Amino acid sequence: MEACARVLQLVQLTASGRPRLESGEVECQLLDGIDLEEDSGKWALKSGILSLTTHRLLWLDERLMKASAVPLGSIGQVYASKKSLKSMFSTPRLKFQVWTQKDGRVSSQGQDGAAGSIVLSILFKGRTGPDSFVQRFGEVVKAQAWKVNMAPQIRSSLDESVPAGEAGPSSGTANIPRRPPPTKINPAMAGVSGILRKEQEQQEEVDKNMKEAFQDLNGLMSKAKEMVQLAEKMRARLLQGQSAGTDEEGMGTKQEMQDWMLSVGIASPVTKESAGALYHQQLSRQLADFVKDPVQRAGGMLALIDAYCLFNRARGTELISPEDLLTACTVWATIDVPFRLRKFDSGVMVIQSVSQSDEEVFMRLTALVKSGEAAKMGIGATEAARALGMAPALAKEQLLAAESRGILCRDDGADGLRFFHNFFMDISITTLQEGS
Structure with a gap:
């Protein structure tokens, strides 16, 4: 495992043991009973869960709660398995080449930042065969979703400067920043009507991006940057609405934004x-x-x-x-x-x-029924819900559970169902016998 950690990327896990996905990353397929090993035999990962995402190959050991990753961008070549009589009786496997850096770790930049390469093998020992995985693996690698977030940065860096040969004879050998083209004033975009027209065009562009993004998976990947920016604008507007005030218009905007954010939901639901x-x-x-x-x-x-x-x-x-x-x-x-x-x-x-114990809840209910007016009037589900910070229906269940333990007693009268402290639990039979 230590030799593997010096080669593969470490993956953070959630509290439940699922890998934390990167921005825009979506799970595509999960397989159990998978071995991942280095072809020369230096290290091997046995009987884990393999998760194919749009960005990485993840191998998870649920027993040790550890996970490793191979970025799909570091994969150079996939070797097709040869079908023969011998392969029919052996464990199916998939071999692929991975580019590595000088320190031996996998290169997330692919061949450009690589100093060497290794060959890794996936052994399919679970109930699912390799055919469906290989097909999905090829589709994901061909889509290259991991390049969606990198492409705009590369384009912006290229736009900041141009080579000396394109800048003219007086540019010398240095790169000269590209000057922005002169802005042409459009009379139709001036004044209040121009502002409204510009906002309408922006809204139409957002609607167009939304429709194109959800056409298919490739469309969603190509529009990921625009969708992330839109989500960030929605989040910023929601936070601004929370700090601005509580007027009716602001509250309406806040509720609208919350509905939008809830509709986005889980980025990669398990199916x-x-x-x-x-x-x-x-x-x-x-x-x-x-x-x-x-x-x-x-x-x-x-x-x-x-x-x-x-x-x-x-x-x-x-x-x-x-x-x-x-x-x-x-x-x-x-x-x-x-x-x-x-x-x-x-x-x-x-x-x-699991951190909430019944004894703790019963102690809080006991303290509540002994304090102030509650000692005379008792408590109902509403008072218990306010004290426990939960829904009245669940607070009533806690009151009934406390009653079954003998901690509380009930009075079902004109004021509804009320609960009081059970004083009989405080009376010692031995003390009564000695007093008599």
Whole structure:
């Protein structure tokens, strides 16, 4: 593993163990039971998960919670496997050449910044064969999505200066900055009408970019830069609206921006097509990453139906069924994630943070029913929800759970269902016997 770390790029993982994707990077296919080894035998990675993205090849060891990456831009040549009688009884493999730097690490700039090369092999030991992966691998490499963010920078650097031969005989050997062409004044763009016309043209350009971007995957990749800039403008406008004030127009703009941001959702949702046999496992990990903030905002507990709505909204068109969500939540018991699925006696199912214990909640409820007017009037679901920072329906479930433990007792009267401190739990039978 140490020899591998000196060659491949290290990948950061999320709290659930999924790799953190780069900007604009999308998962294309997942395979399990994959070996990745250096062809000369210096190192080998055994029985991991291979993730093909639009930018990298990721190899993940779920047991050690470590991941390595090979940038697709560093791949120089893919060697076609020869089919023979011997290959029918051996493990399928895919060999490819990777450009390396002087220090032996893979070169993210491809052949331009390379000092040598090595040959890596992917061994397919899982249930999925190599045919579908090889086809998808070829499509992704041909699309070259990793160059989308690099191309504008390269073009801008080339536009800043021109070679001496193109600048004229008096330019010498130095590069001369290119002068901007003289600006021509258009009378139609002057005045208020010109400003409105310019804004309309910009809006039409944004609409055009949006339509072209979602035509197909290649269109989305080619328009990635424009989409990122648009998202940044939306985010900046939302933050500006939060600090500007709370007038009706500002609140309307803020709500509109929040709806837009929610519609963007998860950049690379796990699907059955991309994950295959690993679908529910990877969906479970992605769900754990997604519900982190909603569960925290909901006081450590989120209703399963609320999680289903939020998660599906973030996934856009890649909707999941309630059965898939329930299965993904049950997988949490077998992997190391900070959440668990809980079912109350009433049948209500929630996603609960493992850091939230029932004893802590019961202590807060006990302190609440003993303080001030609550000691006389009791508390309901609304007061408990305000104190616990969660939805009233879930706060009621906590009150009922505290009642089943004997901590609280109820009074179902004209004021509705109210809960009081159970003083009988404070009475010692031994003390009563001694007093009598």
